[in-house]
Amino acid sequence: MLSRRPRRNRKSAVIREMVEETRLSTKDFIFPLFVIEGTGKRVEVKSMPGIFRFSLDVLLKEIEECLMLGIRTFAIFPAIDDSKKDKYATESVNGEGLYLRALSEIKKRFPEACLMTDVAMDPYSSDGHDGLVKDGQIVNDETLEILGKMAVAQAATGADIIGPSDMMDGRVGYIREMLDDAGYTNTSILAYTAKYASAFYGPFRDALDSAPKSGDKKTYQMDTANRNEALIEAELDYNEGADILMVKPALAYLDVIRLLKDNFPLPIAAYNVSGEYAMIKAAAQNGWLDGEKAMVESLLSIKRAGASIILSYFAREFAQLQKQ
Numbered sequence: 001m002l003s004r005r006p007r008r009n010r011k012s013a014v015i016r017e018m019v020e021e022t023r024l025s026t027k028d029f030i031f032p033l034f035v036i037e038g039t040g041k042r043v044e045v046k047s048m049p050g051i052f053r054f055s056l057d058v059l060l061k062e063i064e065e066c067l068m069l070g071i072r073t074f075a076i077f078p079a080i081d082d083s084k085k086d087k088y089a090t091e092s093v094n095g096e097g098l099y100l101r102a103l104s105e106i107k108k109r110f111p112e113a114c115l116m117t118d119v120a121m122d123p124y125s126s127d128g129h130d131g132l133v134k135d136g137q138i139v140n141d142e143t144l145e146i147l148g149k150m151a152v153a154q155a156a157t158g159a160d161i162i163g164p165s166d167m168m169d170g171r172v173g174y175i176r177e178m179l180d181d182a183g184y185t186n187t188s189i190l191a192y193t194a195k196y197a198s199a200f201y202g203p204f205r206d207a208l209d210s211a212p213k214s215g216d217k218k219t220y221q222m223d224t225a226n227r228n229e230a231l232i233e234a235e236l237d238y239n240e241g242a243d244i245l246m247v248k249p250a251l252a253y254l255d256v257i258r259l260l261k262d263n264f265p266l267p268i269a270a271y272n273v274s275g276e277y278a279m280i281k282a283a284a285q286n287g288w289l290d291g292e293k294a295m296v297e298s299l300l301s302i303k304r305a306g307a308s309i310i311l312s313y314f315a316r317e318f319a320q321l322q323k324q
């Protein structure tokens, strides 16, 4: 006789649901949203069906609807006009500029919404890089000064969480100190800790028109082949005062999510990036797979790997599914 029959725990929906080890909740999600200049605008990102670039007035309505669906945290990214981009990303600290205006306005209208920002030069940089380019090199320490000012300007809008996505060395500690010196000791840092040089960011760069003008991001983003480096990055971010550690992308890096989860006591986040979204949407549109099931399966795998926080373009669709 078989003494162990694992199938007994799969025999009915009730039992299956009772023994589930991992459960997704709308509360796990951070919803990335793109803001553009203008009014009345809702422009679909071609490579991301169902994801839009909103002008601020429409974005506020979108956030209101998301809040009603139970999504509470939003990561806002700006698409900046080329005419406003320069070498030093000066537009990033313009209080009257699109991004800082949007953050203040959202916070004013919806104080209950938790807002995460993006700290990196690429949306504002004429070079399209996350750091300052000098003689063809991305210079680390000069970039820190720019990032620090950017972070303080974002904190001043009332944003809850600062999200450095640039991968410069020492930026978490530098930003922490700048924030503290400016009195923003209560503003959190979610560090893009293990951010890989990935092909899966393509649709995002289309959305923001932020692709590098020359070269690639391999001198600052991590090599796909490496895991130990993720431990070094995590240890630095941990010691420099990060509140949350993030792995990005998610699906091709589930082992890295688990590695950080097992080695650090901080909450672990994962960014289910634009290309991961686009792949499922494209296959579903072709009738090649069931988009909804593939969405839930991949989101569950990210949580099972050890991420308690998931940045995902699926957040709204998932929240809607939960409401049904």
Ligand code: PBG
Binding pocket: 118, 119, 120, 121, 122, 130, 165, 166, 200, 201, 202, 203, 204, 205, 217, 272, 273, 274, 275
């Ligand atoms: C850049 C940034 C990127 C993403 C978030 N912040 C792209 C990049 O590094 O080129 C990608 C997110 C996505 O693909 O969904 N600071």
